[in-house]
Amino acid sequence: MEDCIKLHYVVDGQDFVSCGRASEDVKRTLKSLGISSQVIRKVAIAMYEGEVNMVIHADGGIADVGIYADRIEIVLSDKGKGIADIEKAMQEGYSTATEEIRELGFGAGMGLPNMKKYTDDMTIESELNVGTTITMRVNIV
Amino acid sequence: MKVNEIISLLDAEVLCGDAFETEIGSAFGSDMMSDVLAYVNEQGLLLTGLCNPQVVRTAEMMDISCICFVRGKKPDESVVALAAEKNIMLIATKRCMYSACGELYKAGLEGN
Numbered sequence: 294m295e296d297c298i299k300l301h302y303v304v305d306g307q308d309f310v311s312c313g314r315a316s317e318d319v320k321r322t323l324k325s326l327g328i329s330s331q332v333i334r335k336v337a338i339a340m341y342e343g344e345v346n347m348v349i350h351a352d353g354g355i356a357d358v359g360i361y362a363d364r365i366e367i368v369l370s371d372k373g374k375g376i377a378d379i380e381k382a383m384q385e386g387y388s389t390a391t392e393e394i395r396e397l398g399f400g401a402g403m404g405l406p407n408m409k410k411y412t413d414d415m416t417i418e419s420e421l422n423v424g425t426t427i428t429m430r431v432n433i434v
Numbered sequence: 435m436k437v438n439e440i441i442s443l444l445d446a447e448v449l450c451g452d453a454f455e456t457e458i459g460s461a462f463g464s465d466m467m468s469d470v471l472a473y474v475n476e477q478g479l480l481l482t483g484l485c486n487p488q489v490v491r492t493a494e495m496m497d498i499s500c501i502c503f504v505r506g507k508k509p510d511e512s513v514v515a516l517a518a519e520k521n522i523m524l525i526a527t528k529r530c531m532y533s534a535c536g537e538l539y540k541a542g543l544e545g546n
Contacts (some may be wrong), residue, residue: 310512313491320494385472404469
């Protein structure tokens with residue numbers, strides 16, 4: 294079996310203050326493994342965006358990270374309301390965030406496009422009122 | 435431009451950190467952390483009017499070493515403590531976003 298370090302986090306949907314802790318921990322772990330700063334930056338940004346999304350849109354969720362020799366895989370899954378129109382959600386500037394969320398500094402409609410931009414591969418599986426699973430891969434070059 | 439110079443140009447107050455000699459290559463001003471995550475390419479200075487902990491977490495993800503709060507806003511103690519833990523310097527100016535950015539730009543600190 295392929296060698297892999299697995300990290301698992303529960304992202305609390307009620308706690309906006311600690312949102313980002315999972316991403317910080319991943320960042321710290323990657324740094325301790327001597328992964329290049331460019332790769333760490335891509336993973337940190339993509340995962341943080343995903344973490345924020347789960348907190349503001351889906352009442353939290355689960356983050357699983359796998360660190361392999363040649364890549365980092367991040368799986369974010371939630372039991373939120375799902376994404377009605379994925380194509381639209383991928384457009385820069387499109388957001389369903391409330392005014393309340395915007396006051397917190399998020400909901401500019403850059404989250405998903407940004408996650409795609411910083412990763413080498415991203416797939417979204419979403420079902421209305423069931424939840425969303427986003428799988429991202431960042432290659433270690 | 436050194437952090438020291440930024441502090442003096444903006445007549446800013448230091449909330450935490452002592453990286454006065456750190457060289458800042460570029461700056462970005464926004465109250466939207468989503469935009470910071472989308473548009474910032476270089477580590478440097480973030481100017482913002484937003485005071486919640488996610489400003490510090492965003493800076494941490496982006497390797498931003500110094501945050502300047504504008505319009506006289508100051509985050510609460512827990513945010514300052516979080517920044518201190520992350521080794522991120524926090525400063526605060528009474529100037530509004532436009533004039534704070536303008537002042538730094540005029541002095542040679544370019545945008546991202």
